[in-house]
Amino acid sequence: MKYCLVVDDSAVIRKVARRILEGLQFRIAEAEDGARAIDACKGEMPDAVLLDWNMPIMDGYDFLRTLRQMPGGKRPKVVFCTTENDIAHIARAMHAGADEYIMKPFDKEIVASKFHQVGLL
Amino acid sequence: MTEADFDFLRALLHQRSGLSLSQDKRYLAESRLGMLCRRRGIDGLSTLVQALRPGTDLLLENAVIEAMTTNETLFFRDRTPFDLFRDVILPEKLTANAASRTLRIWCAAVSTGQEAYSLAMILDEMAARLVGWKVEILGTDISSEVLEKARAGIYSQFEVQRGLPIQMLLRHFRQDGDKWQVSERIRAMVELKPHNLLLPNSHFGQFDIIFCRNVLIYFDVPTKAKVMAALAQRLTADGVFVLGAAETVIGITTTIVPDKSHRGLYRESRSSNAQSAGLGLPFDRTRTPTLSSVRG
Numbered sequence: 578m579k580y581c582l583v584v585d586d587s588a589v590i591r592k593v594a595r596r597i598l599e600g601l602q603f604r605i606a607e608a609e610d611g612a613r614a615i616d617a618c619k620g621e622m623p624d625a626v627l628l629d630w631n632m633p634i635m636d637g638y639d640f641l642r643t644l645r646q647m648p649g650g651k652r653p654k655v656v657f658c659t660t661e662n663d664i665a666h667i668a669r670a671m672h673a674g675a676d677e678y679i680m681k682p683f684d685k686e687i688v689a690s691k692f693h694q695v696g697l698l
Numbered sequence: 699m700t701e702a703d704f705d706f707l708r709a710l711l712h713q714r715s716g717l718s719l720s721q722d723k724r725y726l727a728e729s730r731l732g733m734l735c736r737r738r739g740i741d742g743l744s745t746l747v748q749a750l751r752p753g754t755d756l757l758l759e760n761a762v763i764e765a766m767t768t769n770e771t772l773f774f775r776d777r778t779p780f781d782l783f784r785d786v787i788l789p790e791k792l793t794a795n796a797a798s799r800t801l802r803i804w805c806a807a808v809s810t811g812q813e814a815y816s817l818a819m820i821l822d823e824m825a826a827r828l829v830g831w832k833v834e835i836l837g838t839d840i841s842s843e844v845l846e847k848a849r850a851g852i853y854s855q856f857e858v859q860r861g862l863p864i865q866m867l868l869r870h871f872r873q874d875g876d877k878w879q880v881s882e883r884i885r886a887m888v889e890l891k892p893h894n895l896l897l898p899n900s901h902f903g904q905f906d907i908i909f910c911r912n913v914l915i916y917f918d919v920p921t922k923a924k925v926m927a928a929l930a931q932r933l934t935a936d937g938v939f940v941l942g943a944a945e946t947v948i949g950i951t952t953t954i955v956p957d958k959s960h961r962g963l964y965r966e967s968r969s970s971n972a973q974s975a976g977l978g979l980p981f982d983r984t985r986t987p988t989l990s991s992v993r994g
Contacts, residue, residue, distance in 0.1 A: 662855065664873045667864060678864040680855050687859045693777075694863050 579697060580604045580621065584614040584640065585629040585658070590681075594627055594658070597685045601698060611635025615643055622651040625697050627688075628675075630659035630666065638673060645674040654695045658683060699728055703747040707731070707762070710750060715763045715840055716896050716925065718918040727766065734765045764841040768916065771809040773862035774816045779911065779940050779962055784820050786960055787938050791906050792827065794936060801833045804905040806895060806929060807913035808837030811848030811888065812857075815880050817909075818887040819870050836902060838893035845890050851880035895925045904934045911942035919950060926951045930966065939964040 581603040583594045588609075595605045603625070608614035612635040614626070626644070630637040641655055654676045659666070662680040670678055677691040692698045699707075704724055711717040719727060731743055738761070740746050749758055774780050791801055805814040814837040821833055839845050858867055858878045871878040893899065895913070908929055914922045930953045933939060939954050940963060941947070947954050947964060957963035 662876070664868065668868055671864065671868065680859060683859070684856075687856070690860050691864075 578602060578604045579624040580606070581625040581627060581697075582606050582608060582614060582617055582623040582653075583627045584608045584611065584632070584637065585627075586610060586632040587629070590629070590658075594688070597688050598627070600685065601689060601692065611637060611640030611643075614640050615647075618644060618647065618653075622647075622649060623653050625692065625695075626653050626655045627658050627679075628655055630657060630661045630670075638670065641670070641673050641675060654692075654697055656691050656695065658688075699724070699743045703744055706747055706751065710759065711763065711766055712918075712921070714759060715767070715894060716917045716921040717763070717766060718916060718921065719766070730765045731762065734761060760842070764843050767841050767844075769809045769841065769844045771812045771912075772860045773812045773858065773866075775813065775861060775911070776943050777861070778943075779909070780816055780820060782960055782963060783817060783907070783940075784824075786963070787907055788820075788824065790938075795906065799831045801828075801831060801907075802903070802905045803833075803835045803907045804902065804909070804932065805835065805837040806893075806908060806910040808839050808845075808848060808890065809841075810844050810853075811837060811851060811880075811890070812853075812861075813837075813909060813911070814848070814888045814890075815851065815870075815884055816862075818884045819866055821887065822870070822884060833887070835888045836905075837888050837890045838902075839890075840892070840894050842892055845892060848888075848890050849885075851885045852877050853880075854878075895928065896921070899928055899932055902932060905932050905937060906934050907938045907940070908933055909940045911940060912945070913942075914945050914950075915942065922950045926954060930954050933966060935966060936969055937966065 579602070581598050583591050583598070583605060585591050585594065586609050591607045595607065598605055606617055606623070608617050610632040615635070628637045628640065637657060637659065644653070644655070655674065656677040656679060657670045657675050658679040658681060660681045667678050676695045679687055679691055689698060704727065707727055708719045711719055728743065731746060735742060735746055740749070749755055750762065795801055803817060805817070808814050814835050818835055821828065837848060855876050855878070858871065867878065870881050870884050872881060910929055914925065917925060926947065929939070930951070943962065947956070953967055954964045955967045957965050
């Protein structure tokens with residue numbers, strides 16, 4: 578079973594994402610900001626990260642840059658999932674090493690499609 | 699809706715578009731045509747049928763057909779046909795057509811354009827290998843309403859997130875608020891025309907590849923056979939036919955047979971790549987030279 582870390586400061590979004598991803602046979606952990614997500618990755622590197630952009634303490638962009646510099650061979654797939662829906666943010670995220678990008682609002686079909694595209698399904 | 703009105707609508711839809719509407723789809727007719735009535739200020743389905751019975755209001759007939767046609771589609775829908783297009787069909791055609799340097803593709807039920815634009819994006823990303831080639835993508839549909847949307851190439855945020863990789867969105871779309879428009883370059887690669895699959899099609903010429911996915915499922919077997927025969931006439935001798943994942947040629951035609959190596963692809967039964975070469979009864983087709991009849 579693949580392991581996905583859901584990083585979002587909204588408990589509601591984390592709950593919705595968890596439900597969708599558990600339905601796609603993922604094991605789930607949650608983090609409410611980038612700093613807690615880094616700690617979680619130090620404990621166990623996930624196969625996938627579903628990542629919000631705007632969060633307190635450390636935002637999704639800084640998390641991604643830190644994650645991509647972490648030692649170890651495992652490179653988790655990172656799928657942004659954010660209300661930052663303009664082309665400049667998308668390009669910036671991809672340049673920083675994101676694998677896919679979901680523009681909120683989202684549904685199960687979109688999540689499945691994006692996870693499929695990056696080879697997680 | 700009375701039984702007589704429903705029977706009339708079923709007959710009209712079948713005769714004009716080939717759509718096969720079974721008894722259990724009565725709710726669908728009531729729902730979709732009810733919406734059409736409300737949009738047009740018609741006070742109910744029996745009034746609509748009354749207006750249709752003389753057979754003189756062709757615009758209203760077209761509106762009924764459009765309302766009853768399912769136009770759901772996605773970018774890179776089902777993914778595999780597009781992988782096969784890029785990895786199997788295109789390399790094969792680039793070799794086979796090296797002398798003429800032409801490639802003609804027909805999306806026979808293009809709906810709102812996503813299939814044709816998906817193919818165009820794949821071709822655009824292989825542009826270096828297609829220098830000096832004349833590549834045409836024709837997209838046709840019975841509904842002028844969906845063709846208008848296809849021509850505009852404007853899609854919602856939801857539509858561009860189902861099946862379309864984000865890198866392709868960045869490369870081939872322009873953002874306008876919460877809408878996304880396919881780039882002019884990609885739109886210019888696709889020619890869109892209205893066409894009823896039951897009507898003659900020889901004016902379109904011959905095609906190397908025909909996509910006709912998820913439309914035959916709405917037809918009864920005789921109509922499927924008629925449509926397949928008409929499309930097969932437009933396929934070059936070594937052409938490739940692509941059907942939807944839930945569609946088959948079994949029991950419909952022996953002219954087009956499954957590709958022996960690639961599930962989802964179909965070929966003319968005489969083709970060397972056909973699974974059951976020799977079993978079919980090839981059409982007595984009169985081939986027109988490729989590209990001869992569709993310019994202009």
